[in-house]
Amino acid sequence: MFNKGKRTFTEDSLKALTKNQDDIQFTEITVLSRKAFFIFVNGVIDYTEYWKLAQDLTSSSSDKIHSYDDLMHFFQPFLFNVAHTEKELMTELFDGKIALVLEGKQEALLLNLPSSKTRSFAEPTTERVVRGPKISLIESLSDNIALIRQSTKDQSTVVRKIKTGSEEKKEIAVIYNKNLAKQHLVDEVLSRIEKVKKEDILDSGVLEELIEDTHYTPFPQIQNTERLDKVLASLKEGRVGIIVDGSPFALIAPTKVDMLLQSPDDYYERWIAGSFLRLLRYISVFITVFLSAIYISLVSFNSGMIPTELAMTIAGTRQNVPFPPFIEAIIMELTIELLREARVRLPTPVGQTIGLVGGVIIGQAAVQANLVSSIMVIIVSITTITSFTVPQYSFGLGFRALRFGAMGIAAILGLYGTTLFFIIFITHLAKLTSFNEPYLDLRQLFNKKKQRDFLIRLPKKAGNN
Amino acid sequence: MKLVVHLIGLFVAISLLSGCWDSEEIEDLSLLVGVGIDLGEDDQLSLTHQILLPASGQSAETPAPSYENATVLARTVHDAIREVAMSKNVLFANQQRLIIINENVLKSLPLDAVINQFIKDNDTRRSCIIMVSKDPAEQILSTGEDGSVPSNDLYSLSENISATSKILPSITLGQTSASLQAAGSFAIQSVSIKEKMLKLDGAGVINNHSELAGMLTADEVSYMNWLEGNIEGGIIVGEHKGKRFSVEVIDQTNKEIKTTVNDSQVTIDISTEYNTRLSEDWYSNEDSFSSSYLKEIEKAASRTAGRDYSRQIAK
Known part of the structure; x- marks a missing residue:
């Protein structure tokens, strides 16, 4: 299907590859007095930005851009990568990049003008509290990680990403505090995810079933939550958070019966x-x-x-x-x-x-x-x-x-x-x-420190962790 | 998978084979609350079973529980219980709270024989209360206001010991059994009908041969309570400066029994002390805040009580 090895990109072969893909747009322009065209998936890019860029390019192409290096320089702020093969180009194209292909060139420029399709952060819908933070995770992995990073501001918080799926398109992030989480726990979590990385995971619920200890029980052995404060608290407790791209529910492992019966309210109220x-x-x-x-x-x-x-x-x-x-x-x-x-x-x-x-x-x-x-x-x-x-x-x-x-x-x-x-x-x-x-x-x-927060929660004194 | 199939098979087998053969729905049982024992004709016992009838219908206001009495003649207690099964649902004695024995029964039969079935039976609670009656037990179990159940009324009356000293602490089936095993006499609360009302009235004394030795009046019960220190509450009425007053007993603080043998003459000194409260005083110039006034009242009260004691001992 793909033409192997380095060779020049042609419009015909690219069009053949994207046959029946009606949302792929080809826009022809002239750069460096050569025929060139932009290829992108309509909708996943920021069209306004792209339009401005294309206008700038055509208006300034005559006086400013005289060589291929000038072109590279022009695109510097948006340049993501350079594709050398058709396969590379296609992968990045469907990942939301804009490809600029010049006739007769052996490489194509990949521009990054993303328009993210995510909802904004909102109140948690499944785990409501009367008093406490009102923000929940969303479907975007990068936003979720950014949110956690911003809230912890702690350099000992570690984010490990694992690509999963049959084509390794989906990312799973494993988040933990490297000073508090036990190493063998982190290794266990990573190795269990590693084992199932070939599966297509739509939601954290699917992953939960794949990595849990046993299937023969009505009880969940991994906690899931869409509350940011729960994730942050569990990181503080040395537990490991697992966030799947596309799922607003983070998994937290390990968990215990008493943790599943705790609500954030318990800590925010008297x-x-x-x-x-x-x-x-x-x-x-x-x-x-x-x-x-x-x-x-x-x-x-x-x-x-x-x-x-x-x-x-x-x-x-x-x-x-x-x-x-x-x-x-x-x-x-x-x-x-x-x-x-x-x-x-x-x-x-x-x-x-x-x-x-x-x-x-x-x-x-x-x-x-x-x-x-x-x-x-x-x-x-x-x-x-x-x-x-x-x-x-x-x-x-x-x-x-x-x-x-x-x-x-x-x-x-x-x-x-x-x-x-x-x-x-x-x-x-x-x-x-x-x-x-x-x-x-x-x-x-029977543990003096832990019994203060087990069946009942006794008041916490400052500096008495 | 095979294991799951086996487990399901096991579950189905257990459910089908065991069924629910032990189960008896609550509405299919006759809820027995009280048993009255009288003497019948031909050397037979006449047993009255008081059965609660559930209020039928699903009306919003719950009507007071009604009851019916099933009276049968039989040669033994257990025989009578089986006799009832011919006309009513199976008797269910787990909720039984009262056994009333007519004094005539106790005059011809020893107490341990009469209550023997109830003790051997694992259905009847050992906390079931025993009373003796001067009137026929059957009549007692059908006396009371409309809508109230005589067994329940008597049961709650027996809890009034904190308000009056004239009733005995209720004696249960278990205690009776224990007292019968131990040598010595004991008293059982008696009940009678006064002007179509049930009244706890006096007591029957069972001697160490488990026979009814005699009956006590309500006042005598009170004196006995004073001597034994069973008082949990009650009133002493006395006179002070020609006016009446009442003193409420709160609790006993001290009790001492001294026995001295003096030339074949046994003297038993019983001294008790009680915490009390002046609860009523008809003397208009009362001064409840001065301790000397209270001392006088105290003296008057103990004089009254002492007089009653001596009467009891004389008896």
């Missing part, structure tokens, strides 16, 4: 409020997974453990319900999960209607039709609300899925089964690793 909210999150995780299971086991197996008055109420609401509590719970939980999924897919104005339909109509109607009991609706609503409190969305997804397992085992084995599930659940968390670091790290409880 420590008592922050600690309270953090404890609330731990409780809500437990409720998310186990409340429906406990309800099922209490109603079907261990009725004696319900206080008498409550037992009467539950028996009253369940009286005309034809299903056992497990089926009842599955009906409601599935409905809620469907509503949530539908809401994510729908455009925003319609999404709100779904919330209304789901909450009011289905809940109310199902109770009135005696399909489910009103207590069950309360239980399911509580588990749904609590599942939203996990700051890391993907971590919360894991708990949502596990809830069904807990309900199933509760329906078969009752409270004994629920206890069993809890033990399996904790064992599984304890067995997981994130980049060879323990995922559920309870050693922090």
Whole structure:
């Protein structure tokens, strides 16, 4: 396809190479009394700048530019490289460069007039805080790195770039603090990315799956965030950030259960409020997974453990319900999960209607039709609300899925089964690793320095890191 | 992949084979809250089971729980429980909080025989309260205002010990069992019907042969509480300068028992001290801030209490 080796570029051969590429523009001009033409991909270059340049060139070509060196000098501020082969030229052309080809010359000038197609920095959409920085990462890798550089202003912050993809077009940046991050961790991260560099990575989520420790778990072993302050904080903690070009979500490795339950708010608000909210999150995780299971086991197996008055109420609401509590719970939980999924897919104005339909109509109607009991609706609503409190969305997804397992085992084995599930659940968390670091790290409880910021956050004194 | 298939197979097998055979939905059970035991005809026991009926319907306002009583004649307690299953849902004794035994039953049968089934049964809680009754237990379990459940009423009445000294600390099934094992007598709270109202009234004394030795009146229960130091609250009414006053007991501070043997004569000195509070005084020239005035009241109160003590001991 390409003409091998050095030879002169001709319009015909270049046109043949870009056949059917309708957004490639050829503009013919005359330079040094020779026929020449600009080639570029329309839209990816800064057209106004290019137009000015082309005007300057034609108007000044007669009196100022007398030789090829003059031409090189003229283009000096924009000159990116010189292409010698057609292959080189094509690669750079599709990377957003403007090629100036002179008939009969063995090289083409590559000019850099980029117009970046990125959105501006905005507020984070998935991880909102009430108080704290309101800036999030965007899809452009260079902007993201610049943002981090600007915020750290620290020369010990290291940015390593790895080209990936089948044609090595996509860059992944690995960012760490060389004084704080352990070398073996950095090496591990780099070698894992190195292994998958042939894959085409569209988003950091794809990379996450490729480099995680194990696939057989509902829990993410790598933290992802679009918050700049989270990335900066993790660099300070000696962790490694991984940013994929084209994804506003940075990956942070390694991570631990307690880190996934922390929110930046915890640090920006007063420590008592922050600690309270953090404890609330731990409780809500437990409720998310186990409340429906406990309800099922209490109603079907261990009725004696319900206080008498409550037992009467539950028996009253369940009286005309034809299903056992497990089926009842599955009906409601599935409905809620469907509503949530539908809401994510729908455009925003319609999404709100779904919330209304789901909450009011289905809940109310199902109770009135005696399909489910009103207590069950309360239980399911509580588990749904609590599942939203996990700051890391993907971590919360894991708990949502596990809830069904807990309900199933509760329906078969009752409270004994629920206890069993809890033990399996904790064992599984304890067995997981994130980049060879323990995922559920309870050693922090016994470390005087670390326990100050574990289950609760105790106030920090200056100079007491 | 093979492992996953095996796991799924295992899960399906467990679910299908085990099913939910142990599960009993709460609405399919008869929620038993109280049992009343009377003597029936032909040397039989008459057991009254108080079952809570869940409020049916999904109305917004929750009507007070209603109940029904199932009375059956049977030769033993367990027999009676099975007898009920012929007309009601299976009895579910986990929530049972009260056993009322008529005094006539205790006159013909020892207490340990009557409560034997409840102790052996792993469903009944050991924290279930035991009471004796002068009126038939069946009547007691059907007395009370509309919408209230007599078992629940009695259960909450027994918690009023902090307000009056005239009721005994509630005695549970477990404590009864323990007291029966230990030699020595003990008292069980008695309940009776006064003007269509349930009233905790007096106590029954069980001797060390687990027989009912006799009944005490409410005042006697109070004196007993004073002697045993069971007082958690209560009022002493006395007279001072011809006007009445009440003193509220707060807690016991000191108790001493001295036994002296003097020529085949045993003397037991019991001295107790209580923290109290002057809660009411009809004397118009009262001076609650002067300590000498309070001292006088104190003396009057202890005189009253002392008089009552001596009456109790005489008995």
